[in-house]
Amino acid sequence: MPSKRATMSWNTLISAYSVCCDPNNAMATFARMAAAGEALPDAVTWTTLLSAHARCGKHPVVLELFGDMHRSGCEGNAESVAVALSACPYAGDLALAKGRAIHGYGVAKGVVRGYLFVTNSLVCMYGKLGKMDDAREVFREAGERNTVTWNALITSYAAAGMCDEALNVLVRMEQRGGMVAPNVMSWSAVIGGFASSGDNERALELFRRMQQQWLSPNVVTLATVLSACTEQLAVRLGREVHADAIRSMVDRHSLVANGLINMYAKCGRVADARTVFDGMKSRDLVSWNSMLAGYGMHGLCDDALAVFTDMAEAKVDPDGVTFVAVLSACSHAGRVSEGRRLFDQMILEHKISPSMEHYTCMVDLLGRAGLLKEASEFIETMPMGADLCVWGALLNSCRIHGDAAMAEATIAKALQAGVVTTGNHTLITNLYAACGMWDDSKRVRVMTREAGLRKNPGQSWVEVKNKVFAFMAGSVPPSMPRAEDVFRVLDDLYREMDDQRRAIEEDHIGVGRERRDEHGVGPLAQLDVQDLVADPPPGGPLVGVGEEGDAAREGLPVDEVQGRGRRHRPDVGPLGEAPAEDLELDRRHAAGGGDQDAGPPRPGGAGARRRLLLRGHCTCELRWLYVLEMKRQLSEITEGRWEVIAALTPLDRKLSRRGTRKAGVSWRNKQQ
Template sequence: MNTYRHIYPSQIISSPSVTTQIVNFFDHLLRQCTLPEHCKQVHTQIVTTGGCQSAFLAARLINVYARLGLVFDAQKVFDSTQFQGTSNMLLWNAVLRANVSHGFYEKALKIYDKMRRLGVWADGFTLPLVIRACAFMGRFRLCKNVHSHVLQMGFQNHLHVVNELMGMYGKLGNMDYACQLFDKMSVRSYVSWNTLVSSYAFNYDCDGASEIFNRMELDGLEPNPVTWTSLLSSHARCGRGEKTMELFGMMRVRGIETTAEALAVVLSVCADVAVVDKGKKIHGYVVRGGFEEYLFVKNALICMYGKCGDVENAYKLFLVMQSKNLVSWNALISSYAESGLCDEAFAIFSQLDAHPVMTPNIISWSAVIQGFSSTGQGEKSLELFRQMQRAGVLPNCVTISSVLSVCAELAAINLGREIHGHVVRALMDSNILVGNGLINMYTKCGSFEEGHRVFENIDSKDLISWNTMIAGYGMHGLGENALRIFHRMVKTGFKPDNVTFIAVLSACSHGGLVTEGRLLFDQMIGVYGVKPQMEHYACMVDLLGRAGLLQEGSNIVKNMPMKPNACVWSALLNSCRMHKNTDIAEETATHIFNMNSEMAGSYMLMSNIYAASGRWEDSAKVRISAKAKGLRKIRGQSWIQVKNKVFIFSAGNTMQAGVELIHGILYGLVLQMESEGYVPNKEVIQENIDKELD
């Protein structure tokens, strides 16, 4: 701004070519503006010297204000000019670019509509901006209308316009239209090829991206770094991590310049597959290539280390960052939350909440809410959700899904219904993640009618939808309902996976459907091509054991193609307890104890089996053995929700308020049961004593 201090408009007012000199003078000053106050000072001088009569200067002012982030001021300049009814496209394009570049797409389209009503015809710079706005708006009909305008005005062969149209259809997911435009192009640029490759990447079609990449090479064009980055991105988005790393290696062998964007893509792959060694190698490329100053690369490194569980390195990177954005904070919060370090994640979240400039957004809130939810701290998760609502932050699909999961685990159906109401009002009920969360919540809470209604209202059910419905029926012993859903799923064209068979076999087990369970287990490989895993064998052992077919269950365990784990043996042991079979129980327990299993429940089961058969000395020995190994059985819990507050009951814990009233009610219930001829179950009493002693 030194020029501004030493040269004044008054010094050139008397010049014969005053208009041209003033325009050039202020244009020179505006180009040097780096702060909003500088731009506003120059703007004031332009107005006072009559320079505002220049459409060129008005356009330059709009561009500078937009560059400095002052879109409102840029719009005011445009609104105050006298050139709006003219075909001075420099001015129209400047205000369109200001709005589009800052995400004000609706406003940009209103300006374009005003242009057309005033009879101002768009040019080759206007249409790409309008098309870009349409693409981000995601309205197909609107996009088709603008495409029609392109044809009406004869821009169907304009390179930049057609490139933007291809990108628009790519964002809409209509690759057929994008390819038709590409094939009709008489002249193509690198942007044309790269737009098509990146469009395939955007639509998770790595095969399509590879096809265009290969076609580009066949046409004699060497793919540039942007093309390679798009190809890497396409494979990364499709979950083909190994192929992405292979392509990155090929890119380096060919001597293609590595870009910061390519490194960020590869780092995301390392994060997804949790391979910290490869991530550290890429970190080396970042340092040697001088990419450390790229903020999005640093953020990708934090994500990579965090998802690989190396929160220490993630935190070190965060600390040394000179400039941090909200993505940086969220990456670190997510790193701790996903590693199960919820208190640390919340501490970082609290620091962000106290930041003088930035505030937590929905991603920040979702990370801590999901973290506490996944570590079994549902009460804290719900408390944070309430705080988020009070802070005026609207939940997204991920947040809703996490909270619904907590509602399912805590059987908090009233809160679940409240969230369902919000989902409907926010038009989120068509989201498959939310729909599946609602099914899970309702079925786990035992409200099958509501769960089934949500299930039926999902237009595009995925495999998780079907599996969740099957599992919901199964856990409540409604095996026949679960089987009906399973067979309907198969008829619909869905192929069952491992999770499906765990759900349906478990449903058969809880519903006592032995014949049906046997048939499904036999059909797993032959009919459905699913190889039974450890969990499926555990389900079958449980199914046979509950039906009293202990010998058959024992034979399955002994003939398994893999070595049975403690869970499989424990399923058989539990069946032995149910049917008081001490012989098979002793043999089973021996296998479990020899595995040095830390499952305290197995020791308690065996102790109770001995106690039930009167072998008190053996029962005591098993308990002593468990205590010598430092094993403690996790106490059972139950809970109720009163006025949006969850109260948890656990054996051995004294309740602070209302305990006398509860004991009085329980005593009354015992007297009523005894008067009606109830005979106490001594095994249950013994188990309760165990919990109290533990």
């Protein structure tokens, strides 16, 4: 008869392999145990073997072994049922059926009631499978609940996108008091749920509430909050989160550090992103890609290529995301030959098949360089059909170079492919209008209406006192304080702009306001100055950002309002894609600046008014001729020291995700 000592010895050896996450040796030891015949596997043996595979993510094997255990005549125990339940969500189409079967098996064996860890596994399983009614029923019938049980239900609601229900459970948990109280895991689950569903404002609000509970965030919480700060461009709060990470000594954890690099880069703080990158003890592929993407989105090609070289020297193999970042950098910097070399290197040396993102970058690279015909031919050679981003990149290049014929031909090809949206129609409409081809502009607008396409309203944000206010064009937010004062300031600004550009409109366009309204040139959209008037931080610059659509394009940034340094980046979208020289100039102006090499004269006078006018956005039909005229006037005023560089606005947010700059006007010193 097999001895008890022999069985325990085999179990101990299998358990050691399980703890070391070595399922292969655990399985081999189990086979040797069965072959030796001196000891029979018991419930502990099977449970240990199940745990060894579950720890390593081999969930299908876990379910197979659970079936083998049942067929061998071993009834198992509560622990084995809990391990098997944890593997059910990964069983594919049969996940729910297997989960219910194991649930029924556990009830029949009497290992559900009275075993809290089995209850917790059931709640997690049903929650991961999206069966919240079943998860709630198991939770309700549980005779005993601990913090893990509550967290399992909260996590299940958050994972299913039912964030309000998750928050309600958290509130109920708080109200119960006693030994069961929300911990970091509870708050992190709810914050992560709101962030994943796109409600970043609620996520940040809950993070502040969590801090008021004197709970120290963990790395998962910090990474989630940094992601929300990135989406909201809430750089001030992001810096506070960075400080929390330093105090908790987790700022060099890869999950947190990667989030910091991404947040700083997309908020325009590329130098801060590089500081975090340089301070990392070890860097993974995500770290390198985040830093490359940061340089790429700001057109810092030399820095991006230097990081790419360092990455190769560090023996880190690039992936497709890496080449999207470096190709985007080459596109913004106009480095055509370098971009072609990297594209070929990706295919020939690294054996990476180009994706739609890579083709989009190449089309953008060729188009920005004025090689419109070559870009169009490149699209024809793509192995897959071009999507909206590819056609949009070519259309934007047509607009940059004023090639209306190529733009209309591109629209015709995109129509055949069935990927044209309102944004692309608007691009060619504005291109015709900018060239003074009003009849063609009207014809395309009529085609847009007949096709049933409608423009999505644009949205803008402004961060004030660590709170981000969002509002849409043509509407007043309910929470907007002192709206009358805001619009009074806007009216004054509109009048000043009209005074400055009226002569240009009359001389170069020759079209009355009625004619412009006929072609869709409406009033400028509402400005993100809602809190500038209400309660601005004393002496502190405000950061306003515009998103997609006409609201961002037509938003008017206020410079030097009521004696305050106003830092506004109209060309920074939700991904923070702005030319580096714009950001540097903005920093100098935001500091209140006396740096006379940062732009034309700041205080008062024609120079300040022209800068105010240029830093705003002209209506679409006037932008081209307006920029040319202002370039001529500025050349006379500053004796040729400064030039104006116009970057046009893509109306589709997806184009912005591929590295296309938002509309704006920046200054570049020829002497630098």
